[in-house]
Amino acid sequence: MDALVTSGLTKHYGHRELPIHRPGQRPVGAVRALEDLTIAVREGEIFGFLGPNGAGKSTMIRLLLGYLHPTAGSATVFGRDIVRDSVEIRRRVGYLPGGIALYDSLSGERLLDYLGGLTGRPSKRRAELCDRLELSTRTLRRTVRDYSRGMRQKIGIVQALQHDPELAILDEPTEGLDPLMQRAFYGILDDLREAGRTIFFSSHVLSEVERVCDRVAIVRRGRLVALEDVASLLERRKRNVELRVAEDPPRLDGIPGVSSVRVLPDGRITCQLDGDVGPFLAALAGHRVTDLTIEPAHLEEAFLELYEDAEPEEDETSPDAAAQADAAASPGPSTARAPR
Amino acid sequence: MNGPLFLHTWRSQRSKLLVICVAIAAWSAFLPVIYQSFGSQMKALVDSGVIPKQLTNFGGGDVFSLGGAIALGYAHPISIILISIFAIGFTTSAIAGERQRGTLEVLLARPLARSQVYVTLLAAVLVFIGLVLAAASVGTLVGATIVGVIGELVVGRLPLLWLNGMLLWGAIATIGLAASVSFDRLTPALGITVAIVIVSYFLEILGSLWPDAQGLQPYSIFHYLTARDILNGTLNLFGFGLLAAVGAIAIGIALAVFPRRDLAAPS
Numbered sequence: 001m002d003a004l005v006t007s008g009l010t011k012h013y014g015h016r017e018l019p020i021h022r023p024g025q026r027p028v029g030a031v032r033a034l035e036d037l038t039i040a041v042r043e044g045e046i047f048g049f050l051g052p053n054g055a056g057k058s059t060m061i062r063l064l065l066g067y068l069h070p071t072a073g074s075a076t077v078f079g080r081d082i083v084r085d086s087v088e089i090r091r092r093v094g095y096l097p098g099g100i101a102l103y104d105s106l107s108g109e110r111l112l113d114y115l116g117g118l119t120g121r122p123s124k125r126r127a128e129l130c131d132r133l134e135l136s137t138r139t140l141r142r143t144v145r146d147y148s149r150g151m152r153q154k155i156g157i158v159q160a161l162q163h164d165p166e167l168a169i170l171d172e173p174t175e176g177l178d179p180l181m182q183r184a185f186y187g188i189l190d191d192l193r194e195a196g197r198t199i200f201f202s203s204h205v206l207s208e209v210e211r212v213c214d215r216v217a218i219v220r221r222g223r224l225v226a227l228e229d230v231a232s233l234l235e236r237r238k239r240n241v242e243l244r245v246a247e248d249p250p251r252l253d254g255i256p257g258v259s260s261v262r263v264l265p266d267g268r269i270t271c272q273l274d275g276d277v278g279p280f281l282a283a284l285a286g287h288r289v290t291d292l293t294i295e296p297a298h299l300e301e302a303f304l305e306l307y308e309d310a311e312p313e314e315d316e317t318s319p320d321a322a323a324q325a326d327a328a329a330s331p332g333p334s335t336a337r338a339p340r
Numbered sequence: 341m342n343g344p345l346f347l348h349t350w351r352s353q354r355s356k357l358l359v360i361c362v363a364i365a366a367w368s369a370f371l372p373v374i375y376q377s378f379g380s381q382m383k384a385l386v387d388s389g390v391i392p393k394q395l396t397n398f399g400g401g402d403v404f405s406l407g408g409a410i411a412l413g414y415a416h417p418i419s420i421i422l423i424s425i426f427a428i429g430f431t432t433s434a435i436a437g438e439r440q441r442g443t444l445e446v447l448l449a450r451p452l453a454r455s456q457v458y459v460t461l462l463a464a465v466l467v468f469i470g471l472v473l474a475a476a477s478v479g480t481l482v483g484a485t486i487v488g489v490i491g492e493l494v495v496g497r498l499p500l501l502w503l504n505g506m507l508l509w510g511a512i513a514t515i516g517l518a519a520s521v522s523f524d525r526l527t528p529a530l531g532i533t534v535a536i537v538i539v540s541y542f543l544e545i546l547g548s549l550w551p552d553a554q555g556l557q558p559y560s561i562f563h564y565l566t567a568r569d570i571l572n573g574t575l576n577l578f579g580f581g582l583l584a585a586v587g588a589i590a591i592g593i594a595l596a597v598f599p600r601r602d603l604a605a606p607s
Contacts, residue, residue: 013604058605065449067603091451101442101606105352117344118450159446 008073094165368479407571431516
């Protein structure tokens with residue numbers, strides 16, 4: 001069963017393109033923040049939603065939570081329409097906004113009580129979350145204005161998850177957390193997954209996404225460029241190999257899966273390896289290998305490849321487009337790879 | 341209407357509310373004292389022709405009668421500023437301020453319809469204004485009792501005066517809230533509301549002091565705050581209805597705009 005389904009979800013900001021504009025300037029028109037996005041997030045999975053600033057990540061989240069209204073297309077959360085049933089959806093969802101702002105005059109405890117009260121569901125996970133994120137009773141009694149950035153982020157995590165939501169939408173959840181707390185947070189995510197909760201996870205930190213997510217969607221300029229299991233995405237990535245041999249270098253050209261072979265002046269051999277490592281290892285047999293490093297593929301490389309594949313567009317470097325930042329993607333046709 | 345939101349709003353405003361209630365009660369208690377102390381001398385001064393008669397009719401009030409003194413207190417900038425702290429300050433920051441600070445994000449992530457948020461904040465501000473105006477009535481009674489002029493006051497008319505004040509300040513509060521739900525920043529919401537109130541107040545005061553400008557007064561919502569008439573036993577039902585209509589229109593605009601607005605990510 002799918003927890004979240006979008007079908008051709010589209011969001012344009014601003015006005016329709018004006019027919020008159022100054023020569024040499026692009027016409028002022030609608031900003032296409034999200035274009036025809038179709039994805040399905042399964043119940044119980046951790047789903048990563050990736051893209052650089054202005055790709056449409058925040059727009060997508062804001063559409064799901066009813067902050068924005070779609071221009072076209074539709075979406076459902078637990079089978080309920082995001083426009084008609086927004087209140088009912090938010091009853092079952094926990095949301096951590098990116099760069100969360102909190103009520104500074106309240107104590108942490110009072111703030112969590114207030115937000116819990118508004119949710120209308122018992123805050124049954126609060127004690128456990130505070131414990132794992134090392135938010136002591138003493139800390140919670142201090143006013144939020146005295147909190148560090150990391151503490152605010154912890155409070156943000158607790159407010160999003162304290163009522164044990166069926167779907168958690170987390171925007172840059174580890175921002176401001178130290179490595180120990182990041183680890184504690186990943187533990188919380190693992191527990192939520194085990195409990196069958198669904199997590200929609202937006203992040204810039206690709207190593208983190210790789211660590212926690214089951215599947216990822218990558219968006220570029222408001223369009224979906226990839227939607228895949230993290231494991232399959234990585235499986236298809238080439239691994240970087242570096243080796244050193246005592247005698248003559250082995251002949252690696254033509255070995256299945258091996259490409260970009262280079263012999264460096266210092267004697268090191270580098271190449272890229274795709275798929276099964278068997279033929280490569282067989283080719284090394286009989287050579288005295290003194291050093292061998294096979295670097296696993298990382299999501300970052302897959303992500304960059306998907307972005308580099310697309311031709312740069314005029315708007316990409318324009319100050320106007322940059323200024324749209326999180327709110328929207330730049331206008332213009334996308335040349336990105338079609339969804340798989 | 342949402343209980344936790346109302347309670348949170350009440351808690352965050354209660355200290356300010358207490359201070360304003362005390363201040364306006366003190367101000368309202370002071371006006372019967374002025375009437376009792378200087379009313380007859382002022383009347384003699386005006387009758388002598390030294391002071392132009394128009395200058396004694398500031399905002400529909402005077403100091404020659406208890407009703408006039410109380411009306412003067414209601415139209416005086418001191419009470420306007422005190423009540424505006426809630427009717428303008430609170431309302432304009434209620435949504436636009438939260439939006440600017442970014443806290444609206446966590447509020448609207450809860451299962452609350454935007455109309456529910458609006459109605460709760462409207463109810464809260466009406467309670468605040470109601471209490472401030474009630475404090476003014478209490479202050480009037482206390483002041484009139486202390487200086488021994490309570491007998492000149494028909495106490496039973498004070499609730500009508502309270503209602504008239506509620507309709508005026510309620511209308512201003514709904515304008516403030518309508519501006520608040522329409523903007524992402526506090527400054528334009530506050531600016532528009534303050535501009536409407538200042539222009540309206542200016543038209544009324546100008547008309548009350550300068551006979552040639554009297555034709556402008558009906559265009560001011562302050563013109564329909566008829567404290568002296570109410571205390572003298574005259575009720576302007578049209579004025580009551582007009583203030584209620586202004587409030588209803590502002591509520592309608594807010595309820596049409598707020599739920600339909602796109603709330604982009606705060607910058």
